[in-house]
Amino acid sequence: MATVELKKLTKSFGKTEVLHGIDLMVEDGEFVVFVGPSGCGKSTTLRLLAGLDEVTSGQILIGGEVVNNLAPKERNIAMVFQNYAIYPHMTVRKNIGFGLRTAKMPKADKEKRIDEVAEILGMTDLLERRPAQLSGGQRQRVAIGRAMVRNPSVFLFDEPLSNLDAQLRTQMRLEIKKLHQDVGTTIIFVTHDQVEAMTLADRIVIMKDGHIQQVGTPSDVFQNPANMFVAQFIGAPSMNMLEGTVIDEGIQLGAGPVIAHKNQFPVDKITVGIRPSALVPATGGAPTLMAGTIAIVEPLGAESLAYVDINGTMVIATVSGRTPPIVGDVLPLTCPPEDIHFFDTASGKALS
Amino acid sequence: MNFYRNLSIKQKQVVWAWSFLAIPVLFYTVIRFYPTFGAVVLSFQEWNLLSDKSWVGLENYQKLFSDPVFWKVFKNTFVYLLIGTPLSLVISFAIAYHLDKVTFMHATIRALYFLPFMTSAVAMAWLWRWFYQPVPIGLFNNILASIGIPQLPFLNSTFSALPSILAPAVWAGLGFQIIIFMAGLRSIPTSYYEAAEIDGVGSWTVLREITIPLLKPTIVFLVVFSSIGFLRIFDQVFNMTTNDPGGPLNSTKPLVLMIYDTAFNAFDMGYAAAQTVVLFTILLIVSLVQLFIMRERKYD
Numbered sequence: 001m002a003t004v005e006l007k008k009l010t011k012s013f014g015k016t017e018v019l020h021g022i023d024l025m026v027e028d029g030e031f032v033v034f035v036g037p038s039g040c041g042k043s044t045t046l047r048l049l050a051g052l053d054e055v056t057s058g059q060i061l062i063g064g065e066v067v068n069n070l071a072p073k074e075r076n077i078a079m080v081f082q083n084y085a086i087y088p089h090m091t092v093r094k095n096i097g098f099g100l101r102t103a104k105m106p107k108a109d110k111e112k113r114i115d116e117v118a119e120i121l122g123m124t125d126l127l128e129r130r131p132a133q134l135s136g137g138q139r140q141r142v143a144i145g146r147a148m149v150r151n152p153s154v155f156l157f158d159e160p161l162s163n164l165d166a167q168l169r170t171q172m173r174l175e176i177k178k179l180h181q182d183v184g185t186t187i188i189f190v191t192h193d194q195v196e197a198m199t200l201a202d203r204i205v206i207m208k209d210g211h212i213q214q215v216g217t218p219s220d221v222f223q224n225p226a227n228m229f230v231a232q233f234i235g236a237p238s239m240n241m242l243e244g245t246v247i248d249e250g251i252q253l254g255a256g257p258v259i260a261h262k263n264q265f266p267v268d269k270i271t272v273g274i275r276p277s278a279l280v281p282a283t284g285g286a287p288t289l290m291a292g293t294i295a296i297v298e299p300l301g302a303e304s305l306a307y308v309d310i311n312g313t314m315v316i317a318t319v320s321g322r323t324p325p326i327v328g329d330v331l332p333l334t335c336p337p338e339d340i341h342f343f344d345t346a347s348g349k350a351l352s
Numbered sequence: 353m354n355f356y357r358n359l360s361i362k363q364k365q366v367v368w369a370w371s372f373l374a375i376p377v378l379f380y381t382v383i384r385f386y387p388t389f390g391a392v393v394l395s396f397q398e399w400n401l402l403s404d405k406s407w408v409g410l411e412n413y414q415k416l417f418s419d420p421v422f423w424k425v426f427k428n429t430f431v432y433l434l435i436g437t438p439l440s441l442v443i444s445f446a447i448a449y450h451l452d453k454v455t456f457m458h459a460t461i462r463a464l465y466f467l468p469f470m471t472s473a474v475a476m477a478w479l480w481r482w483f484y485q486p487v488p489i490g491l492f493n494n495i496l497a498s499i500g501i502p503q504l505p506f507l508n509s510t511f512s513a514l515p516s517i518l519a520p521a522v523w524a525g526l527g528f529q530i531i532i533f534m535a536g537l538r539s540i541p542t543s544y545y546e547a548a549e550i551d552g553v554g555s556w557t558v559l560r561e562i563t564i565p566l567l568k569p570t571i572v573f574l575v576v577f578s579s580i581g582f583l584r585i586f587d588q589v590f591n592m593t594t595n596d597p598g599g600p601l602n603s604t605k606p607l608v609l610m611i612y613d614t615a616f617n618a619f620d621m622g623y624a625a626a627q628t629v630v631l632f633t634i635l636l637i638v639s640l641v642q643l644f645i646m647r648e649r650k651y652d
Contacts, residue, residue: 050550
């Protein structure tokens with residue numbers, strides 16, 4: 001159990017700087033997920049934390065102690081890799097026990113510890129098997145077991161669910177979350193999947209191009225995205241972004257409609273963001289925000305997504321799954337005022 | 353054509369497979385199996401290339417097993433094998449293991465190691481033969497003399513002749529073995545090593561418990577390949593001891609050289625064929641035993 005702190009962390013490979021001064025405080029027992037597109041620096045950050053790569057400048061503190069120059073084993077961390085990194089020629093028991101090799105404890109205690117971990121992960125029956133005889137989910141569990149066996153103060157997960165099929169991924173996600181609730185160890189988890197990030201995290205760290213874009217709870221980053229990147233990265237389908245200009249009545253969208261807004265904006269060019277889930281057909285006297293022709297309907301079961309053509313600009317709206325409108329219909333759309341986001345078009349920053 | 357049309361998909365595949373297999377099958381039958389079979393038959397006959405072949409039963413084999421030269425040669429062949437194979441594997445692994453970590457001029461260094469493998473064995477043998485000459489010609493003796501150590505007889509002593517021939521043979525095979533080892537090392541995912549690093553396991557344990565077990569398929573291949581090579585050693589011996597083929601008192605003579613001598617100097621074809629059959633049997637047994645001992649467990 002420990003806190004993790006990053007102070008002005010940078011990393012360069014040769015002349016290319018890939019992390020540009022990251023600051024972050026992870027509380028003891030917190031589940032923090034790093035999310036971002038590939039090449040954003042999330043895995044690099046994790047490898048720096050693990051001690052697999054060397055820090056270029058800045059500091060990493062684990063449990064309040066600067067660990068920049070400590071070897072991985074001295075940091076008391078454990079890591080689960082994307083390809084599991086479990087050894088094909090060893091049994092599950094040997095794989096899990098591998099992390100205890102250097103531990104100074106009697107053999108009987110080591111065996112006991114392995115059995116405990118296997119018990120927690122529900123793999124007692126599989127201990128004598130080899131990885132080739134296990135399913136993907138079971139292999140992942142072995143990898144987690146090997147990480148758990150040493151009682152590390154921090155768990156690092158590097159895209160551990162990417163190699164699993166969709167159904168198994170959902171199941172393992174749940175197991176990891178449950179595991180965290182049971183053992184309460186600090187977890188830092190890297191993924192490119194925003195759904196994984198939303199479902200698992202106490203706090204999400206959204207990264208892009210070696211910078212942290214926003215740190216916050218899942219609902220925080222969903223409801224109050226700090227900038228256009230976060231707004232579009234979190235949530236699926238992506239937030240509708242409509243460029244416009246400030247006029248007296250509010251914002252004149254390039255697509256035609258005017259969004260009424262009372263506040264003063266510091267800039268002229270505004271991008272209006274509305275999540276597809278908030279953009280719904282205007283019924284029962286709700287004021288029409290915009291209207292357009294339906295171009296495509298994608299049924300998802302409980303609801304359908306309608307791609308609506310508003311004077312040449314396509315927006316995605318959520319419509320009924322039971323009685324979806326028909327392609328070619330003109331659909332008036334509305335959105336609650338609190339679900340309309342405003343961004344500075346030039347800088348991409350959110351405006352209140 | 354109608355007949356082909358009416359075949360099931362499976363049957364069509366079989367027709368195609370056999371059409372393509374026909375050429376290698378023919379090749380192996382005519383070029384490999386028929387002569388092998390012929391050699392076995394010949395080993396029970398007496399023939400000097402000109403005379404008629406006459407049946408002699410097991411006489412050739414009886415003669416062989418009571419021939420002290422054969423047992424000397426038999427021992428030499430196994431000395432080549434038992435020293436050459438482990439030695440060349442250990443050296444090539446050590447080089448590959450470290451070369452794998454070198455990034456500076458990696459390709460060039462690798463090419464340099466590979467160079468001997470591409471060089472003609474005859475040219476190499478003659479070069480090494482020159483190295484082994486006494487002062488003032490030989491390189492090694494010149495070096496020894498310059499630092500005040502007495503000259504060594506190398507190829508001229510019954511004790512040192514065999515190792516002197518083994519050295520270039522090992523050296524010549526290194527390049528190939530290094531390349532194969534490096535390919536094997538490269539195929540081990542780096543995350544295996546990183547996981548071990550995080551677990552704090554020492555590099556010796558990593559080598560013993562991760563690298564070597566995962567290299568087992570590579571090692572099996574190289575052991576079999578190199579064993580067959582050493583059991584069939586000929587070029588180096590023949591070229592380095594041309595004036596006295598087989599070295600002083602047959603001290604370097606391997607089985608293949610004995611076969612060559614019997615066949616093309618003594619023209620005792622039946623006797624040579626019997627030796628060939630013995631060599632073939634040895635190769636077969638050694639290969640099978642190695643494959644059995646180091647049989648690979650199926651991972652993944």
